[in-house]
Amino acid sequence: MVNSIEEKILNKIDDTGELFNGVHNIRSNGESISRNTSNSISIKNKEDKSGINVVIQPNTKNRSVHVPVIISNENITDTVYNTFDVGEYADISIVAGCGIHNCSAQKTEHIGIHEIFIHKGAKAKYIEKHYAESTGKSQKAFHTKTVIDVEEDGILEMELVQIKGVDDSKKDMEVNLHKNAYLIITERIFTESDQEANSNLTINLIGEDASAQIISRTVAKDKSKQKFYFMLNGKNKSRGHIECDSIIMGNAEVTSIPALSASCEDAQLIHEAAIGKIASDQLMKLMSLGLTEEEAQETILQGFLK
Amino acid sequence: MVNSIEEKILNKIDDTGELFNGVHNIRSNGESISRNTSNSISIKNKEDKSGINVVIQPNTKNRSVHVPVIISNENITDTVYNTFDVGEYADISIVAGCGIHNCSAQKTEHIGIHEIFIHKGAKAKYIEKHYAESTGKSQKAFHTKTVIDVEEDGILEMELVQIKGVDDSKKDMEVNLHKNAYLIITERIFTESDQEANSNLTINLIGEDASAQIISRTVAKDKSKQKFYFMLNGKNKSRGHIECDSIIMGNAEVTSIPALSASCEDAQLIHEAAIGKIASDQLMKLMSLGLTEEEAQETILQGFLK
Numbered sequence: 001m002v003n004s005i006e007e008k009i010l011n012k013i014d015d016t017g018e019l020f021n022g023v024h025n026i027r028s029n030g031e032s033i034s035r036n037t038s039n040s041i042s043i044k045n046k047e048d049k050s051g052i053n054v055v056i057q058p059n060t061k062n063r064s065v066h067v068p069v070i071i072s073n074e075n076i077t078d079t080v081y082n083t084f085d086v087g088e089y090a091d092i093s094i095v096a097g098c099g100i101h102n103c104s105a106q107k108t109e110h111i112g113i114h115e116i117f118i119h120k121g122a123k124a125k126y127i128e129k130h131y132a133e134s135t136g137k138s139q140k141a142f143h144t145k146t147v148i149d150v151e152e153d154g155i156l157e158m159e160l161v162q163i164k165g166v167d168d169s170k171k172d173m174e175v176n177l178h179k180n181a182y183l184i185i186t187e188r189i190f191t192e193s194d195q196e197a198n199s200n201l202t203i204n205l206i207g208e209d210a211s212a213q214i215i216s217r218t219v220a221k222d223k224s225k226q227k228f229y230f231m232l233n234g235k236n237k238s239r240g241h242i243e244c245d246s247i248i249m250g251n252a253e254v255t256s257i258p259a260l261s262a263s264c265e266d267a268q269l270i271h272e273a274a275i276g277k278i279a280s281d282q283l284m285k286l287m288s289l290g291l292t293e294e295e296a297q298e299t300i301l302q303g304f305l306k
Numbered sequence: 307m308v309n310s311i312e313e314k315i316l317n318k319i320d321d322t323g324e325l326f327n328g329v330h331n332i333r334s335n336g337e338s339i340s341r342n343t344s345n346s347i348s349i350k351n352k353e354d355k356s357g358i359n360v361v362i363q364p365n366t367k368n369r370s371v372h373v374p375v376i377i378s379n380e381n382i383t384d385t386v387y388n389t390f391d392v393g394e395y396a397d398i399s400i401v402a403g404c405g406i407h408n409c410s411a412q413k414t415e416h417i418g419i420h421e422i423f424i425h426k427g428a429k430a431k432y433i434e435k436h437y438a439e440s441t442g443k444s445q446k447a448f449h450t451k452t453v454i455d456v457e458e459d460g461i462l463e464m465e466l467v468q469i470k471g472v473d474d475s476k477k478d479m480e481v482n483l484h485k486n487a488y489l490i491i492t493e494r495i496f497t498e499s500d501q502e503a504n505s506n507l508t509i510n511l512i513g514e515d516a517s518a519q520i521i522s523r524t525v526a527k528d529k530s531k532q533k534f535y536f537m538l539n540g541k542n543k544s545r546g547h548i549e550c551d552s553i554i555m556g557n558a559e560v561t562s563i564p565a566l567s568a569s570c571e572d573a574q575l576i577h578e579a580a581i582g583k584i585a586s587d588q589l590m591k592l593m594s595l596g597l598t599e600e601e602a603q604e605t606i607l608q609g610f611l612k
Contacts, residue, residue, distance in 0.1 A: 234581070246568075248568050248570075248571045248573070249571050250571060251569075251571075252569075252571065253567070253568065253569040254566075254567070254568050255565065255566065255567040255568075256565065256566045256567075257563060257565040257566075258563075258564075258579075259561065259562065259563040260560075260561065260562045260563075260579055260580075260581050261559070261560070261561040261562075262552075262554050262559065262560050262561075262581040262582075263557075263558075263559040264554075265554045265555050265556060265557075265558065265583045266583060267554070267581065267582070268580075268581070268582040268583075269579075269580065269581045269582070270578075270579070270580045270581075270582075271577075271578070271579050271580075272576075272577070272578045272579075273564075273566055273575075273576070273577050273578075274566075274574075274575065274576045274577075275540070275566050275568040275573065275574070275575045275576075276568075276573070276574040276575070276576075277571045277572060277574075
């Protein structure tokens with residue numbers, strides 16, 4: 001059912017033990033190759049386009065759903081439309097990894113268009129890992145567009161990780177937070193060689209007492225380029241905090257634009273951003289313990305992105 | 307030479323004692339109405355357009371030059387082109403206030419296009435205060451465009467203040483910092499009623515060891531709108547720090563976008579921004595000392611903008 005390349009990729013973007021035993025849909029090269037549902041979580045193909053509707057019943061607690069996407073055919077653009085509907089007072093994890101394996105000189109592209117609805121009082125953890133690998137010289141691209149609505153008292157925790165090998169990533173995300181809704185995003189991005197990563201995130205603090213926290217950590221090596229645009233809109237009594245830290249190495253370029261906009265006197269918005277290189281005293285310390293410069297760098301970067 | 311309205315306005319935007327006794331050029335309604343120069347500081351009209359060239363000789367120390375602009379005619383757009391050339395190793399203050407007095411229902415506009423050259427090793431303090439007043443309902447607008455070049459080892463300290471009464475202000479500024487040049491900008495902006503303030507600042511850290519610090523504090527009351535876009539470009543081993551704090555009151559809107567861009571691994575860039583309302587514990591404290599709420603607010607705002 002799952003071949004060795006697929007299994008290898010799944011291991012990079014998900015916990016395969018949990019994946020195969022739990023509710024899941026595995027999409028490989030545009031087709032669903034394995035699906036498992038339960039009474040409380042249904043997964044159905046969309047009728048009008050490629051993709052799935054994942055519906056989590058109200059009050060479903062401590063369950064997870066895995067929806068990995070794998071692309072191993074060269075020269076394919078796989079566009080998928082996924083909708084996640086998390087019912088009232090549910091408490092759920094969604095693992096939406098995406099991996100590309102490409103051995104040719106062609107271009108492989110994943111376009112993911114997601115909608116996420118967190119209904120009243122529900123809590124969801126959304127984990128998205130992007131990974132790509134190739135033996136030859138090929139272009140591996142990820143474009144995602146995500147629209148999220150968190151209803152009253154809802155909680156969404158997002159973990160967005162771009163591990164390695166992604167040549168070109170564009171992420172557009174818009175989140176609407178209603179009354180007393182809470183969002184926390186932790187983002188980790190690593191780029192090297194000629195890779196480019198773009199991230200565009202808009203968070204609308206619409207409801208009273210909505211709050212959002214964004215923690216972004218990135219490393220840009222070699223000639224890679226990263227560009228981040230985060231917008232926090234305080235439209236009501238609300239709180240928002242953005243924190244961006246980037247390590248820049250070699251001839252890399254990082255542009256970080258975290259914008260704040262308040263149209264309510266009870267909105268409290270804060271952001272902090274820093275771009276700099278690896279602290280030389282940390283390097284020295286590790287090197288004095290016997291690590292080579294490369295090993296010391298690697299250790300520091302791993303700690304930073306953890 | 308200077309009428310009573312002009313004198314009143316000059317008092318708001320400059321130190322008139324220092325102004326009249328020192329090197330100066332007073333521009334009122336598009337004409338130079340008083341000028342005083344010295345051996346080390348020349349002021350000459352531009353030949354091709356309205357405005358002046360201010361040339362400070364190398365090594366001129368502890369001198370100041372005042373170039374206030376006053377507009378008291380209604381329905382006028384006064385466009386002025388000023389160039390400041392600060393010679394090598396000079397140490398100088400430039401006071402470039404601008405005031406509008408308008409008693410009609412017309413629009414009065416000041417457009418200032420400035421070039422500032424800080425030559426090698428020179429140090430300049432540049433103070434720009436914008437103020438407007440009217441008895442009737444009128445539109446008072448300030449648009450400024452400033453291009454600044456700070457050569458090796460140069461230091462530029464800027465104090466940019468928009469005191470009161472300005473209905474519409476647009477500020478565009480670009481600063482190029484060369485080897486070991488240092489820039490510090492402190493900005494204070496106050497808006498109320500329907501006023502709008504836009505500030506666009508780009509700082510290019512071009513030379514090795516260039517450094518820049520921007521401290522912006524603003525208060526937006528009533529239905530006023532403020533928008534800030536600060537860009538710090540680290541193109542070399544350099545340091546930059548942006549700090550923006552805004553107090554929002556009533557139905558005001560503040561958008562703060564301090565962007566960082568690093569294309570050198572030895573660039574160290576940091577920014578911090580916060581938007582929020584007056585701390586209620588500070589208000590309480592002052593009110594418990596016998597101040598009314600309005601008085602307490604006023605006291606806190608004055609402290610914040612000082």
